[in-house]
Amino acid sequence: MWRIDRKGNREFTPGKESWDAAARVARDCSSFAADVDEELIADEQRSCYNCRYRRWSAASFTCQAPALAL
Amino acid sequence: MRILLSIDDTDNLESRGTGEIATLIAGALQQKGWGSPGMVTRHQLLVHPDIPYTSHNSAMCFVAQIDEGSLERVIAFAGDFLNNECAEGSDPGLCVAVLDRLESAGELIAFGQRAKLEVIAMQEAFDLAGRLGVHLSEHGGTGQGVIGALAGAGLRLWGNDGRMKGCLKFAVPGTQLTVAELLGHPEVDLVRCVAGGEVRDCDLVEIGEKPKTVLLDGASVLLVSALQRDGGGACWQTLPRKQLRGY
Numbered sequence: 001m002w003r004i005d006r007k008g009n010r011e012f013t014p015g016k017e018s019w020d021a022a023a024r025v026a027r028d029c030s031s032f033a034a035d036v037d038e039e040l041i042a043d044e045q046r047s048c049y050n051c052r053y054r055r056w057s058a059a060s061f062t063c064q065a066p067a068l069a070l
Numbered sequence: 071m072r073i074l075l076s077i078d079d080t081d082n083l084e085s086r087g088t089g090e091i092a093t094l095i096a097g098a099l100q101q102k103g104w105g106s107p108g109m110v111t112r113h114q115l116l117v118h119p120d121i122p123y124t125s126h127n128s129a130m131c132f133v134a135q136i137d138e139g140s141l142e143r144v145i146a147f148a149g150d151f152l153n154n155e156c157a158e159g160s161d162p163g164l165c166v167a168v169l170d171r172l173e174s175a176g177e178l179i180a181f182g183q184r185a186k187l188e189v190i191a192m193q194e195a196f197d198l199a200g201r202l203g204v205h206l207s208e209h210g211g212t213g214q215g216v217i218g219a220l221a222g223a224g225l226r227l228w229g230n231d232g233r234m235k236g237c238l239k240f241a242v243p244g245t246q247l248t249v250a251e252l253l254g255h256p257e258v259d260l261v262r263c264v265a266g267g268e269v270r271d272c273d274l275v276e277i278g279e280k281p282k283t284v285l286l287d288g289a290s291v292l293l294v295s296a297l298q299r300d301g302g303g304a305c306w307q308t309l310p311r312k313q314l315r316g317y
Contacts, residue, residue, distance in 0.1 A: 037235075041312060054125065
Protein backbone atom coordinates (compact mmCIF):
# COMPACT_ATOMS: atom_id res chain seq x y z
CA MET A 1 0.00 0.00 0.00
CA TRP A 2 2.94 2.35 0.59
CA ARG A 3 6.29 3.01 -1.04
CA ILE A 4 9.07 5.36 -0.06
CA ASP A 5 9.58 8.16 -2.58
CA ARG A 6 12.86 9.93 -3.49
CA LYS A 7 12.48 12.33 -0.56
CA GLY A 8 11.85 9.55 1.94
CA ASN A 9 8.11 10.19 2.16
CA ARG A 10 5.52 7.40 2.30
CA GLU A 11 3.53 7.47 -0.93
CA PHE A 12 0.18 5.71 -1.29
CA THR A 13 0.71 3.23 -4.15
CA PRO A 14 -2.95 2.75 -5.25
CA GLY A 15 -3.01 6.34 -6.56
CA LYS A 16 -5.72 9.00 -6.58
CA GLU A 17 -8.76 6.98 -7.62
CA SER A 18 -8.71 4.08 -5.15
CA TRP A 19 -11.56 5.31 -3.02
CA ASP A 20 -12.17 2.01 -1.18
CA ALA A 21 -8.50 1.48 -0.33
CA ALA A 22 -8.12 5.06 0.89
CA ALA A 23 -11.18 4.64 3.13
CA ARG A 24 -9.94 1.30 4.43
CA VAL A 25 -6.50 2.61 5.34
CA ALA A 26 -7.95 5.67 7.07
CA ARG A 27 -10.34 3.50 9.07
CA ASP A 28 -7.39 1.76 10.71
CA CYS A 29 -5.18 4.84 11.04
CA SER A 30 -4.80 6.45 14.46
CA SER A 31 -3.40 9.66 12.93
CA PHE A 32 -6.39 10.45 10.68
CA ALA A 33 -7.62 14.03 10.98
CA ALA A 34 -10.19 15.45 8.57
CA ASP A 35 -8.96 18.33 6.43
CA VAL A 36 -10.88 21.61 6.10
CA ASP A 37 -14.19 21.26 4.29
CA GLU A 38 -13.13 22.78 0.97
CA GLU A 39 -10.36 20.21 0.58
CA LEU A 40 -12.53 17.13 1.14
CA ILE A 41 -12.96 15.09 -2.03
CA ALA A 42 -14.06 11.63 -0.91
CA ASP A 43 -17.68 10.93 -0.02
CA GLU A 44 -16.52 8.64 2.78
CA GLN A 45 -15.74 11.16 5.53
CA ARG A 46 -12.92 9.03 6.90
CA SER A 47 -10.58 8.54 3.95
CA CYS A 48 -6.91 9.25 3.39
CA TYR A 49 -8.10 11.46 0.52
CA ASN A 50 -9.82 13.68 3.10
CA CYS A 51 -7.00 13.69 5.65
CA ARG A 52 -5.17 16.89 6.47
CA TYR A 53 -1.91 14.94 6.56
CA ARG A 54 -2.06 13.88 2.92
CA ARG A 55 0.04 15.87 0.53
CA TRP A 56 -1.00 15.44 -3.08
CA SER A 57 1.66 14.34 -5.52
CA ALA A 58 1.50 13.99 -9.29
CA ALA A 59 0.37 10.36 -9.16
CA SER A 60 -1.00 9.96 -5.64
CA PHE A 61 -0.31 11.48 -2.20
CA THR A 62 2.30 11.19 0.49
CA CYS A 63 1.37 10.77 4.13
CA GLN A 64 2.77 13.49 6.40
CA ALA A 65 1.16 12.17 9.57
CA PRO A 66 3.42 12.16 12.61
CA ALA A 67 2.91 8.42 13.02
CA LEU A 68 1.43 6.10 10.42
CA ALA A 69 -0.70 3.28 11.69
CA LEU A 70 -0.84 0.67 8.94
CA MET B 71 -15.72 49.35 -7.94
CA ARG B 72 -15.45 45.60 -8.30
CA ILE B 73 -12.35 43.85 -7.06
CA LEU B 74 -10.99 40.32 -7.04
CA LEU B 75 -9.15 39.40 -3.86
CA SER B 76 -7.11 36.22 -3.97
CA ILE B 77 -4.78 34.58 -1.45
CA ASP B 78 -2.56 31.52 -1.45
CA ASP B 79 -0.22 29.52 0.75
CA THR B 80 -1.36 30.76 4.16
CA ASP B 81 -1.56 27.44 5.99
CA ASN B 82 0.41 24.51 7.31
CA LEU B 83 -0.66 20.96 8.18
CA GLU B 84 -2.02 21.99 11.58
CA SER B 85 -3.44 25.47 10.98
CA ARG B 86 -6.79 26.70 9.71
CA GLY B 87 -7.11 26.62 5.95
CA THR B 88 -6.62 29.32 3.35
CA GLY B 89 -10.37 29.20 2.65
CA GLU B 90 -11.20 30.18 6.22
CA ILE B 91 -8.76 33.06 6.08
CA ALA B 92 -10.35 34.26 2.83
CA THR B 93 -13.77 34.03 4.47
CA LEU B 94 -12.57 36.02 7.49
CA ILE B 95 -11.16 38.76 5.25
CA ALA B 96 -14.41 38.85 3.26
CA GLY B 97 -16.45 39.06 6.47
CA ALA B 98 -14.30 41.85 7.89
CA LEU B 99 -14.65 43.82 4.68
CA GLN B 100 -18.42 43.75 5.10
CA GLN B 101 -18.36 44.44 8.86
CA LYS B 102 -16.19 47.50 8.37
CA GLY B 103 -18.62 48.84 5.79
CA TRP B 104 -16.08 48.86 2.98
CA GLY B 105 -18.11 46.76 0.59
CA SER B 106 -20.02 43.57 -0.19
CA PRO B 107 -18.11 40.36 -0.81
CA GLY B 108 -19.39 37.45 -2.90
CA MET B 109 -18.73 33.75 -2.39
CA VAL B 110 -15.23 32.40 -1.90
CA THR B 111 -14.04 29.95 -4.54
CA ARG B 112 -11.25 27.38 -4.48
CA HIS B 113 -8.91 27.00 -7.45
CA GLN B 114 -6.63 24.00 -7.90
CA LEU B 115 -3.12 24.78 -9.12
CA LEU B 116 -0.39 22.47 -10.39
CA VAL B 117 0.82 19.73 -8.08
CA HIS B 118 4.52 19.30 -8.87
CA PRO B 119 7.64 18.35 -6.90
CA ASP B 120 9.26 21.72 -7.71
CA ILE B 121 6.38 23.69 -6.19
CA PRO B 122 6.45 24.13 -2.41
CA TYR B 123 2.95 23.74 -0.96
CA THR B 124 1.50 22.35 2.22
CA SER B 125 -1.04 19.81 1.12
CA HIS B 126 -3.08 20.67 -1.96
CA ASN B 127 -1.79 23.84 -3.69
CA SER B 128 -5.08 25.61 -4.06
CA ALA B 129 -5.80 29.35 -4.09
CA MET B 130 -8.89 31.05 -2.64
CA CYS B 131 -10.57 34.03 -4.26
CA PHE B 132 -13.64 36.22 -3.90
CA VAL B 133 -15.18 39.11 -5.79
CA ALA B 134 -16.28 42.18 -3.82
CA GLN B 135 -18.07 45.39 -4.65
CA ILE B 136 -16.29 48.07 -2.63
CA ASP B 137 -16.57 51.81 -2.19
CA GLU B 138 -14.32 53.85 -4.44
CA GLY B 139 -12.31 55.18 -1.51
CA SER B 140 -11.81 51.85 0.28
CA LEU B 141 -9.34 50.14 -2.00
CA GLU B 142 -6.19 51.09 -0.10
CA ARG B 143 -7.86 50.25 3.21
CA VAL B 144 -8.89 46.82 1.92
CA ILE B 145 -5.39 46.06 0.63
CA ALA B 146 -3.76 47.23 3.87
CA PHE B 147 -6.23 45.28 6.00
CA ALA B 148 -5.85 42.05 4.02
CA GLY B 149 -2.06 42.37 4.03
CA ASP B 150 -1.93 42.95 7.79
CA PHE B 151 -4.35 40.08 8.31
CA LEU B 152 -2.07 37.74 6.38
CA ASN B 153 1.00 39.03 8.25
CA ASN B 154 -0.66 38.31 11.60
CA GLU B 155 -2.74 35.21 10.94
CA CYS B 156 -0.77 33.03 8.61
CA ALA B 157 0.76 29.81 9.82
CA GLU B 158 4.37 29.11 10.57
CA GLY B 159 6.17 27.75 7.52
CA SER B 160 3.63 29.20 5.08
CA ASP B 161 4.55 31.58 2.24
CA PRO B 162 1.47 33.78 1.85
CA GLY B 163 0.66 35.90 -1.16
CA LEU B 164 -2.09 38.48 -1.71
CA CYS B 165 -3.51 39.70 -5.00
CA VAL B 166 -6.10 42.47 -5.39
CA ALA B 167 -7.23 43.33 -8.90
CA VAL B 168 -9.63 46.19 -9.69
CA LEU B 169 -11.70 44.78 -12.52
CA ASP B 170 -12.54 48.03 -14.34
CA ARG B 171 -8.88 49.12 -14.25
CA LEU B 172 -7.44 45.85 -15.43
CA GLU B 173 -5.18 46.47 -18.42
CA SER B 174 -5.51 43.05 -20.03
CA ALA B 175 -7.90 40.49 -18.59
CA GLY B 176 -6.72 37.96 -21.16
CA GLU B 177 -3.16 37.99 -19.83
CA LEU B 178 -4.31 37.49 -16.25
CA ILE B 179 -6.56 34.62 -17.29
CA ALA B 180 -3.77 33.02 -19.33
CA PHE B 181 -1.46 33.23 -16.30
CA GLY B 182 -4.03 31.41 -14.17
CA GLN B 183 -4.48 28.72 -16.79
CA ARG B 184 -0.71 28.22 -17.08
CA ALA B 185 -0.36 27.90 -13.30
CA LYS B 186 -2.48 24.77 -13.51
CA LEU B 187 -0.03 23.24 -15.98
CA GLU B 188 3.44 24.72 -15.46
CA VAL B 189 5.88 25.75 -12.77
CA ILE B 190 6.08 29.57 -12.83
CA ALA B 191 8.71 31.79 -11.19
CA MET B 192 7.80 34.52 -8.67
CA GLN B 193 9.43 37.23 -10.75
CA GLU B 194 7.12 36.49 -13.65
CA ALA B 195 4.12 36.94 -11.37
CA PHE B 196 5.43 40.30 -10.13
CA ASP B 197 6.24 41.43 -13.69
CA LEU B 198 2.75 40.61 -14.91
CA ALA B 199 1.04 42.19 -11.89
CA GLY B 200 3.07 45.38 -12.44
CA ARG B 201 2.19 45.47 -16.12
CA LEU B 202 -1.52 44.93 -15.46
CA GLY B 203 -1.77 47.35 -12.54
CA VAL B 204 -2.70 44.62 -10.08
CA HIS B 205 -1.69 44.65 -6.41
CA LEU B 206 0.53 41.66 -5.56
CA SER B 207 2.36 41.30 -2.25
CA GLU B 208 4.14 38.67 -0.20
CA HIS B 209 3.44 38.27 3.52
CA GLY B 210 6.04 36.03 5.08
CA GLY B 211 8.17 33.01 4.37
CA THR B 212 9.49 32.88 0.84
CA GLY B 213 6.46 34.75 -0.50
CA GLN B 214 5.94 32.03 -3.11
CA GLY B 215 2.20 32.31 -2.55
CA VAL B 216 2.14 35.36 -4.83
CA ILE B 217 2.17 33.00 -7.82
CA GLY B 218 -0.94 31.17 -6.65
CA ALA B 219 -2.64 34.38 -5.53
CA LEU B 220 -2.25 35.95 -8.97
CA ALA B 221 -3.23 32.69 -10.66
CA GLY B 222 -6.33 32.40 -8.44
CA ALA B 223 -7.45 35.86 -9.53
CA GLY B 224 -6.92 34.91 -13.18
CA LEU B 225 -8.85 31.67 -12.85
CA ARG B 226 -11.76 33.35 -11.07
CA LEU B 227 -11.83 36.01 -13.75
CA TRP B 228 -11.89 33.28 -16.40
CA GLY B 229 -15.04 31.93 -14.80
CA ASN B 230 -14.49 28.31 -15.78
CA ASP B 231 -12.48 27.00 -12.86
CA GLY B 232 -13.04 26.28 -9.22
CA ARG B 233 -15.76 25.33 -6.80
CA MET B 234 -17.39 27.23 -3.98
CA LYS B 235 -15.91 27.05 -0.51
CA GLY B 236 -18.41 25.50 1.88
CA CYS B 237 -21.76 24.21 0.68
CA LEU B 238 -25.31 25.36 -0.01
CA LYS B 239 -26.58 25.58 3.56
CA PHE B 240 -30.23 26.00 2.59
CA ALA B 241 -30.20 22.69 0.67
CA VAL B 242 -30.70 20.02 3.33
CA PRO B 243 -29.41 16.55 2.38
CA GLY B 244 -32.19 14.05 1.74
CA THR B 245 -34.75 16.71 0.78
CA GLN B 246 -36.03 17.54 -2.69
CA LEU B 247 -36.19 21.03 -4.21
CA THR B 248 -37.39 22.18 -7.59
CA VAL B 249 -34.89 23.79 -9.92
CA ALA B 250 -36.86 27.03 -9.57
CA GLU B 251 -36.48 26.89 -5.78
CA LEU B 252 -32.75 26.33 -6.12
CA LEU B 253 -32.48 29.26 -8.51
CA GLY B 254 -34.25 31.43 -5.96
CA HIS B 255 -31.09 31.50 -3.87
CA PRO B 256 -28.38 34.02 -4.73
CA GLU B 257 -25.63 31.38 -4.52
CA VAL B 258 -27.11 29.45 -7.47
CA ASP B 259 -27.12 31.10 -10.91
CA LEU B 260 -27.84 27.97 -12.93
CA VAL B 261 -28.71 24.30 -12.48
CA ARG B 262 -27.12 22.21 -15.18
CA CYS B 263 -26.97 18.50 -16.00
CA VAL B 264 -23.35 17.32 -15.97
CA ALA B 265 -24.07 15.08 -18.98
CA GLY B 266 -25.76 17.86 -20.94
CA GLY B 267 -29.43 16.90 -20.54
CA GLU B 268 -32.16 19.51 -20.38
CA VAL B 269 -33.11 20.63 -16.87
CA ARG B 270 -36.50 22.33 -16.46
CA ASP B 271 -37.49 24.78 -13.71
CA CYS B 272 -40.23 22.43 -12.49
CA ASP B 273 -37.91 19.39 -12.18
CA LEU B 274 -37.23 18.07 -8.68
CA VAL B 275 -33.63 17.65 -7.50
CA GLU B 276 -32.70 15.27 -4.69
CA ILE B 277 -30.16 16.98 -2.44
CA GLY B 278 -27.12 14.93 -1.53
CA GLU B 279 -24.42 15.54 1.09
CA LYS B 280 -22.73 18.95 1.05
CA PRO B 281 -24.05 20.25 -2.28
CA LYS B 282 -21.89 22.96 -3.79
CA THR B 283 -21.70 24.97 -6.96
CA VAL B 284 -18.85 25.24 -9.46
CA LEU B 285 -17.83 28.12 -11.70
CA LEU B 286 -18.77 27.65 -15.35
CA ASP B 287 -19.11 30.40 -17.97
CA GLY B 288 -18.78 32.93 -15.18
CA ALA B 289 -21.82 31.58 -13.33
CA SER B 290 -22.25 29.70 -10.06
CA VAL B 291 -23.62 26.42 -11.38
CA LEU B 292 -25.18 23.58 -9.42
CA LEU B 293 -24.38 20.43 -11.39
CA VAL B 294 -26.84 17.55 -11.26
CA SER B 295 -26.97 14.07 -12.75
CA ALA B 296 -29.93 11.89 -13.70
CA LEU B 297 -31.32 9.90 -10.78
CA GLN B 298 -31.07 6.22 -11.76
CA ARG B 299 -33.57 4.92 -9.20
CA ASP B 300 -37.13 5.84 -8.22
CA GLY B 301 -36.65 9.23 -6.59
CA GLY B 302 -40.23 9.76 -5.46
CA GLY B 303 -40.70 12.50 -8.03
CA ALA B 304 -37.13 13.69 -8.26
CA CYS B 305 -35.39 13.05 -11.58
CA TRP B 306 -32.06 14.70 -10.71
CA GLN B 307 -29.54 14.48 -7.90
CA THR B 308 -26.69 16.76 -6.85
CA LEU B 309 -23.20 15.44 -7.52
CA PRO B 310 -21.22 13.63 -4.83
CA ARG B 311 -17.87 15.07 -3.76
CA LYS B 312 -15.75 12.78 -5.87
CA GLN B 313 -17.45 13.98 -9.05
CA LEU B 314 -16.72 17.60 -8.13
CA ARG B 315 -13.05 16.90 -7.67
CA GLY B 316 -12.09 18.02 -11.16
CA TYR B 317 -13.54 21.51 -10.70
